[in-house]
Amino acid sequence: MFCHHYLMEFAIQIDADYLVARLKALLAIPSPTGFTDETVRYTARELQRLGLEVVLTRRGAIRARRPGNARRPARGIVSHLDTLGAQVKLLKPNGRLELVSIGHWSARFAEGARVSVFSSKGTYRGSILPLKASGHTYNEEVDTQPTGWPHVEMRVDALARDRDDLVQLGIDVGDIVAVDPAPEFLDNGFIVSRHLDDKAGVATMLAALEAMQRLDVQTQVDTYWIFTIGEEVGVGASAALVADIASLVAVDNGTTAPGQNSSEFGVTLAMADQTGPFDYHLSKKLFELCGEHDIPVQKDVFRFYRSDAASAIEAGHDVRTALLAFGVDASHGYERIHLNALISIARLLVHYAASEVQIERDATETAEGLKGFTHQKMSQAEQDLTPDED
Numbered sequence: 165m166f167c168h169h170y171l172m173e174f175a176i177q178i179d180a181d182y183l184v185a186r187l188k189a190l191l192a193i194p195s196p197t198g199f200t201d202e203t204v205r206y207t208a209r210e211l212q213r214l215g216l217e218v219v220l221t222r223r224g225a226i227r228a229r230r231p232g233n234a235r236r237p238a239r240g241i242v243s244h245l246d247t248l249g250a251q252v253k254l255l256k257p258n259g260r261l262e263l264v265s266i267g268h269w270s271a272r273f274a275e276g277a278r279v280s281v282f283s284s285k286g287t288y289r290g291s292i293l294p295l296k297a298s299g300h301t302y303n304e305e306v307d308t309q310p311t312g313w314p315h316v317e318m319r320v321d322a323l324a325r326d327r328d329d330l331v332q333l334g335i336d337v338g339d340i341v342a343v344d345p346a347p348e349f350l351d352n353g354f355i356v357s358r359h360l361d362d363k364a365g366v367a368t369m370l371a372a373l374e375a376m377q378r379l380d381v382q383t384q385v386d387t388y389w390i391f392t393i394g395e396e397v398g399v400g401a402s403a404a405l406v407a408d409i410a411s412l413v414a415v416d417n418g419t420t421a422p423g424q425n426s427s428e429f430g431v432t433l434a435m436a437d438q439t440g441p442f443d444y445h446l447s448k449k450l451f452e453l454c455g456e457h458d459i460p461v462q463k464d465v466f467r468f469y470r471s472d473a474a475s476a477i478e479a480g481h482d483v484r485t486a487l488l489a490f491g492v493d494a495s496h497g498y499e500r501i502h503l504n505a506l507i508s509i510a511r512l513l514v515h516y517a518a519s520e521v522q523i524e525r526d527a528t529e530t531a532e533g534l535k536g537f538t539h540q541k542m543s544q545a546e547q548d549l550t551p552d553e554d
């Protein structure tokens with residue numbers, strides 16, 4: 165049995181093969197928001213295989229407790245199983261399907277995608293095409309047509325010449341459409357796929373947990389491993405928490421785009437998203453743990469972004485929240501990440517779970533008076549105003 169002092173001296177070995185295998189398996193299971201039962205089953209079974217007891221909410225958010233020496237103040241780590249997708253809006257007279265998006269993503273990135281539609285009679289394959297898809301018919305109009313969900317349609321790979329054919333096939337308004345991830349794992353560590361948001365986060369959490377079980381890491385307090393099913397539509401962690409959880413670390417995608425400080429390498433520690441700043445003390449602790457354990461880290465601030473952490477706060481939970489992100493290039497589009505970021509986050513999660521509790525008072529939701537309450541640094545910075553000698 166290793167105590168946390170042992171962990172400080174030796175680098176945690178995350179099993180990269182395990183992580184990649186879980187990510188591949190997760191990507192192979194379609195899970196647009198609202199259609200997550202099978203991915204919930206897969207993840208819950210894997211947690212049980214790793215030796216954890218699993219609790220499900222009615223709709224399938226997963227909470228797995230890994231016991232520590234004390235129940236409180238427990239730590240939660242959360243990622244989301246649901247992904248972007250689409251839904252049938254209308255059976256069109258031409259035998260094709262008008263779609264609306266599930267979650268926020270541009271139809272620009274859907275054009276040409278291979279998809280499955282889940283009907284009452286079973287699954288059909290198809291493609292999402294712009295309305296003017298034939299170059300021989302529309303010539304330059306192909307390039308000048310607008311972008312957007314009303315300007316694309318799903319072509320079902322079945323006998324679907326008109327609306328009646330679609331009805332015969334069992335396809336109806338509201339049916340869920342999943343977009344193929346088309347994953348590619350390159351030898352140099354880059355991973356190119358749809359739905360890396362947030363299946364890569366789920367795989368990273370599983371890899372951290374696998375290392376903790378393998379190394380029998382002892383923790384001062386309980387850790388909860390939480391997997392949500394409605395993040396892409398803003399629900400996230402709202403129903404999956406318990407009162408013992410005093411702090412919640414979300415694992416989700418960062419955005420490596422011009423003007424952002426994220427990277428495809430190392431940990432990206434988000435300091436704020438559109439809902440405001442993350443917890444000062446929890447973020448500071450995570451940053452310092454990176455320093456102590458030689459984990460590359462950079463901070464970033466996200467504007468058009470929310471995560472499981474935001475939904476927990478908005479649902480009224482009094483938890484400290486932080487966000488660990490893996491840099492995703494072209495997020496909610498043609499996503500690419502690097503394995504280095506996932507390994508870095510998994511290592512940090514283990515060190516965080518094994519770290520000492522700094523704010524003992526967090527064991528209860530409220531406590532009388534100021535004893536044990538936190539401070540924030542407000543003293544003047546020390547400055548050396550002497551000019552450089554040489």
Ligand SMILES: [Zn+2]
Nearest residue numbers: 361362416417
């Ligand atoms: Zn996400």
